[in-house]
Amino acid sequence: MLQKELTTKQGLLLGWTLYLVACFATIMSLLSLYRRIFPTPGYKKIAFILMIVTILWFIGAMVGNFIMCIPFNSFWLRLKPGKCLNFNIYALGIGVVEVVSIF
8 A cells, every 4th residue: 555655656656747837848839839820920939038037936846846845755655754845735836837828
């Protein structure tokens, strides 16, 4: 049973990381598409600013993902001494910023 729990928590962390990468890639591809479809200088500038914001969001999300628990493996080894952020609040914060940045 202990092995199954370790695998589940490691899978959660891996899945969350892949989710962040997929959201980043999707938003960047849509912004690139919009820049190409609407070639007006004003829209290109707005899309470029949104790309910069998305890149900063992604960097912040990934840094937060990797410093969520110190030491890192205490995320799936809860008995190991260390400090962890609340994953639910972290995921909610990332999701809110993501939804706001899409609209």
